[in-house]
Amino acid sequence: MPRWFLLVQECGVIIMMRRERGGPFVRFGTFHLVGAPSMQPAEQRFRETLEQIRLADALGLDQVWVAEHHFSNYGYSTNPLLLIAHASATAKRIRFGQSVLVTTLWDPIRLAEDIAVTDLLTGGRLDIGVGRGYQHMEFRGLNIPIEESRERFVEQLDLMQQAWTREDFTFHGKHYQVPVPITVLPHPVQSPYPPIWVAAQSFPSLNWAVEHGYRVMMTGGSSNTTEELAGWCRHYQERWVAGGHSNGDARIGMLRFVYVTETDDQARGAIWQTRWQRRVAAHLRRGDERITAGLNEPYPIDDELDDDAWWDRIVYGTPERCIALLRRDAEMGVTDHLGWFDIGGLPADEVQRSMGLFAREVMPALSELGVR
Numbered sequence: 235m236p237r238w239f240l241l242v243q244e245c246g247v248i249i250m251m252r253r254e255r256g257g258p259f260v261r262f263g264t265f266h267l268v269g270a271p272s273m274q275p276a277e278q279r280f281r282e283t284l285e286q287i288r289l290a291d292a293l294g295l296d297q298v299w300v301a302e303h304h305f306s307n308y309g310y311s312t313n314p315l316l317l318i319a320h321a322s323a324t325a326k327r328i329r330f331g332q333s334v335l336v337t338t339l340w341d342p343i344r345l346a347e348d349i350a351v352t353d354l355l356t357g358g359r360l361d362i363g364v365g366r367g368y369q370h371m372e373f374r375g376l377n378i379p380i381e382e383s384r385e386r387f388v389e390q391l392d393l394m395q396q397a398w399t400r401e402d403f404t405f406h407g408k409h410y411q412v413p414v415p416i417t418v419l420p421h422p423v424q425s426p427y428p429p430i431w432v433a434a435q436s437f438p439s440l441n442w443a444v445e446h447g448y449r450v451m452m453t454g455g456s457s458n459t460t461e462e463l464a465g466w467c468r469h470y471q472e473r474w475v476a477g478g479h480s481n482g483d484a485r486i487g488m489l490r491f492v493y494v495t496e497t498d499d500q501a502r503g504a505i506w507q508t509r510w511q512r513r514v515a516a517h518l519r520r521g522d523e524r525i526t527a528g529l530n531e532p533y534p535i536d537d538e539l540d541d542d543a544w545w546d547r548i549v550y551g552t553p554e555r556c557i558a559l560l561r562r563d564a565e566m567g568v569t570d571h572l573g574w575f576d577i578g579g580l581p582a583d584e585v586q587r588s589m590g591l592f593a594r595e596v597m598p599a600l601s602e603l604g605v606r
Contacts, residue, residue: 260560260600261570263297264290264589265333265489268311271510271579273529276310282582284321286575289586291325293593298325299333299363299489299572304372306528308514315352322356331361333451333489333572334433338366338383339376342390342410343418346397350422358423363451364391365433370521385409391430391446398427431487440466444473449485451572454563455508455547457537463488467567487570488563491548491577493584494556494591501550505541507578508548513538549573553595560600 266283270276287298300317303309311317318330337345353360366387367373373380389407396403402415422428434440434450435458443450450470452463467486474484491508495501513532517523524531539547549556560571573592576585 260564261296262592262597263295263299263331263487263570263572264576265299265301265572265574266311266317266576267301267303267309267511267574268317269309269511269576269578270307271532273307279310280317282585283317283576284324285582286585286589287321287325287328289589291328293589294597295328295593297329297331297361297570297572299331301333302336302339303369304339305375306371306518306523306525306530308518308530315348318360319352319355322359329359329361330356331431332363333487334363334365334431336367336372337364337390337394338378338386339372340390342393343397343412343416345390346394346418349394349428350398350418350420353422353424353428354420358428360422360424360428361431362428363431363433369518371518371523371525382409395427398422429485431485434470435466437466437469440470441473444470444477444479447479449487451487451489454488454490455512455574457539460546460562464566471567484567485569486567487572488568489572489574490559490563491550492556492573492575492588492592493548493550493577493580494553494588494596495551498551498555501552502541502545504580505544505548505550507580508544508550509538510578511574553591553599556592556596557599560596564600 264286266286268279268283270279290298298318298321300314301309301311302314304312314332314335318332322330335345349360349362364387366383367380370380373383378386386409389409393405393407393410393412396405397418398421401417403412403417404415405412429449431449431451432439432443434443435452440450452466454463470486471481471484475481491511493501493504493507510532513535514523514530516535517530517533524533549559563571575589575592
C-alpha cells in the first residue's frame with residue numbers, strides 16, 4: 235500500500251503530500267475549464283488556475299486536465315496546450331492532459347506539431363485527450379460544419395498518428411490531404427506518441443475506442459444515471475479484454491464535480507455553483523444558448539434534476555461522503571478520477587481549501603484500491 239508523507243510549508247497554507255509508487259493505485263486529477271461566470275478578468279482566472287495546478291502538484295495528485303472552449307465565459311481556455319506548457323515549468327512532477335482538445339476545430343498537422351512540442355516541454359508528462367466537440371456556436375464561429383465532426387475526428391487521429399511515427403509520408407482523406415511527402419518535426423518524446431484518451435458517452439464510442447486501443451473519459455456530473463455509467467464501464471472493460479488487450483491496461487476516467495467540506499450542509503449550500511455549469515453546458519450542447527457579448531445566461535433546463543437527485547451525482551460534502559462516492563466509482567471500474575474543484579464561480583480560496591481536504595482526508599482512504 236502506498237505510504238503518505240505530510241509537510242507544512244513555511245507559509246502554513248499548503249500541506250505537501252507524497253505517495254510512494256510501489257504498487258497499483260487509483261489516480262486522482264484536477265480538471266480546469268477556466269470559466270468566468272461573472273466575467274472575471276482573464277488574467278485573474280488564469281492566475282487562479284495556475285495556482286491550483288501548482289497546489290495539485292504539491293498535494294500529490296497525479297494529473298491535471300485542461301479543457302478547450304471558445305467564444306464565451308463558459309471557458310477561457312482556448313488552447314489547453316499553451317496553459318499546460320506554461321504550468322509544467324512550475325508543476326514539475328504531475329502529468330498533464332486535455333479534457334478535451336476539440337480536434338475538429340484544428341488543422342491536424344499543426345495540432346500534431348503542437349502536441350509533440352508540448353510533450354517535449356513537459357518532459358514527456360503529456361497525455362492526449364481528444365473529442366469531436368458539441369458546441370454549435372464554436373463550430374459556427376470557426377466556420378466548420380458540425381455535421382462533419384465525426385468524419386473529421388476519425389480522419390484527424392489517423393493523420394496525426396502517422397505524423398508522429400512516419401517520415402516523408404502522404405495522406406489522402408476526404409477532409410484532409412498531404413499530397414506532397416512531409417516529415418513532422420519534432421516527434422513526441424514518448425514513443426510512439428503520448429497515450430490517447432477519447433471522450434465517450436455511448437456504446438458505439440466505447441467500441442470504437444477499444445478497437446483503437448484508446449483510453450476513455452466519461453462525465454459523471456450529467457444526465458446519466460449511476461446505473462448507465464456502470465454499464466458503460468463494464469462494457470468497455472469486457473470489450474477491452476475481448477479485443478486482446480491486457481485487463482490491467484484498461485483506463486477509465488470519470489469527471490465529477492468535487493467540493494469537500496466540513497459538513498454536508500455547507501456543501502448543499504453551494505449546489506447552485508454546479509447549476510450554473512450544468513445549465514450553460516446543456517444549452518450550449520442543444521444550441522439554444524443565450525449569449526450576449528460572451529456572457530452566458532444560465533436559465534433553467536427542462537429536464538433539470540431536483541437537489542436530492544442531483545446530490546447523488548456530485549462528490550460534495552464531508553470527506554466521508556466523498557470517499558463513499560469515489561469508492562462507488564472505483565467499484566464500477568473507474569481508474570482515474572478527474573475532480574472538477576473550480577466550479578461555477580466558487581471563490582478561489584474555497585477551491586484551494588477543498589483541494590487540501592481532498593488530499594488530506596479523501597485520497598489516503600482510497601489508496602488501497604487497485605487499478606483494474
